[in-house]
Amino acid sequence: MYEVELKLRADYEALRGRLTTAGADRVESRRQVDTYYDAPHRSFAETDEALRIRREEPTNGDDVTKLTYKGPLVEAASKTREEHETVVDDDEALQGVLAGLGFEPAATVRKDRTYFSFEGYTVVLDAVDGLGEFVEIEREVPEAEVEAAREEAIDLLEQLGLDPDDQIRTSYLGLLLAADD
Amino acid sequence: MYEVELKLRADYEALRGRLTTAGADRVESRRQVDTYYDAPHRSFAETDEALRIRREEPTNGDDVTKLTYKGPLVEAASKTREEHETVVDDDEALQGVLAGLGFEPAATVRKDRTYFSFEGYTVVLDAVDGLGEFVEIEREVPEAEVEAAREEAIDLLEQLGLDPDDQIRTSYLGLLLAADD
Numbered sequence: 491m492y493e494v495e496l497k498l499r500a501d502y503e504a505l506r507g508r509l510t511t512a513g514a515d516r517v518e519s520r521r522q523v524d525t526y527y528d529a530p531h532r533s534f535a536e537t538d539e540a541l542r543i544r545r546e547e548p549t550n551g552d553d554v555t556k557l558t559y560k561g562p563l564v565e566a567a568s569k570t571r572e573e574h575e576t577v578v579d580d581d582e583a584l585q586g587v588l589a590g591l592g593f594e595p596a597a598t599v600r601k602d603r604t605y606f607s608f609e610g611y612t613v614v615l616d617a618v619d620g621l622g623e624f625v626e627i628e629r630e631v632p633e634a635e636v637e638a639a640r641e642e643a644i645d646l647l648e649q650l651g652l653d654p655d656d657q658i659r660t661s662y663l664g665l666l667l668a669a670d671d
Numbered sequence: 672m673y674e675v676e677l678k679l680r681a682d683y684e685a686l687r688g689r690l691t692t693a694g695a696d697r698v699e700s701r702r703q704v705d706t707y708y709d710a711p712h713r714s715f716a717e718t719d720e721a722l723r724i725r726r727e728e729p730t731n732g733d734d735v736t737k738l739t740y741k742g743p744l745v746e747a748a749s750k751t752r753e754e755h756e757t758v759v760d761d762d763e764a765l766q767g768v769l770a771g772l773g774f775e776p777a778a779t780v781r782k783d784r785t786y787f788s789f790e791g792y793t794v795v796l797d798a799v800d801g802l803g804e805f806v807e808i809e810r811e812v813p814e815a816e817v818e819a820a821r822e823e824a825i826d827l828l829e830q831l832g833l834d835p836d837d838q839i840r841t842s843y844l845g846l847l848l849a850a851d852d
Binding site for chain 2: 529530531532539541557558559561572574575576577578579580583584585586587590591592
């Protein structure tokens with residue numbers, strides 16, 4: 491499956507109101523702390539890949555640790571990537587595995603995220619420490635449906651009063667690293 | 672923690688009887704299918720490390736997938752290694768993460784394993800496809816207690832009528848690869 495994802499800056503409170511009016515369902519909120527790793531054998535900045543450990547603290551429920559690999563872009567306009575993600579029981583052991591293999595923590599992104607379900611898509615409102623507020627609209631689809639899903643996501647953003655031309659293609663990690671320069 | 676582990680060839684039925692007589696408790700049995708990976712950036716055969724996905728099928732219970740990293744020997748006589756292991760929810764996603772990072776499946780070891788608890792140690796009887804029957808005695812200890820734990824494991828093997836001088840220091844993977852040559 492491929493993840494179709496579009497991201498824009500957005501005012502959290504204003505967009506939350508418009509989502510509710512448009513019939514979107516608020517699913518849940520959680521704190522996410524993402525640690526991105528450098529590889530020993532290639533530069534992820536150059537290959538446009540990412541390896542991440544995500545710790546999630548849901549408003550209701552237990553903390554969860556996830557391991558995620560994101561491959562290079564397969565379709566640049568929509569930021570579509572191959573992605574593999576699994577929940578992992580033991581965060582500390584996972585860190586040990588990565589350290590043993592020579593992967594090193596490079597940067598951490600912290601945010602409060604609220605999920606909405608809207609017309610078959612997931613819409614997330616993010617308040618990112620040090621960066622501000624954003625909206626992402628995303629959906630996982632088979633490769634053959636990527637282009638159609640991207641077009642539909644653009645329509646939905648317009649319904650929410652946003653301008654899809656304002657799309658931000660840089661990851662939060664990239665924005666944070668740029669802000670540090 | 673460090674894993675102290677000694678391994679010998681052993682007749683499964685004979686040793687099972689002696690373990691029961693000596694007061695060991697049979698804990699459980701399971702099928703284990705271990706896939707070992709090659710790394711893209713170094714030769715694990717040369718560095719004496721291992722990266723493994725283990726699928727376990729317990730006699731009673733659900734299948735479990737574990738990710739394990741074993742570091743190089745820190746104490747050669749007892750095969751003591753630094754080890755990190757965690758249960759992973761999604762086997763297929765984990766394979767996708769490793770493939771994305773450039774790790775490739777190299778060899779698979781299949782065995783039926785029965786666990787016993789004996790004097791604070793774990794004793795396992797293994798019937799390994801293509802290799803035969805073995806016993807392992809193992810315990811996790813802090814680094815400072817490695818030598819004492821190794822001495823005690825040798826005593827316990829002698830109590831079970833085995834000769835610790837027959838210790839096999841080659842992994843099942845190594846034995847299988849040697850048998851293929």
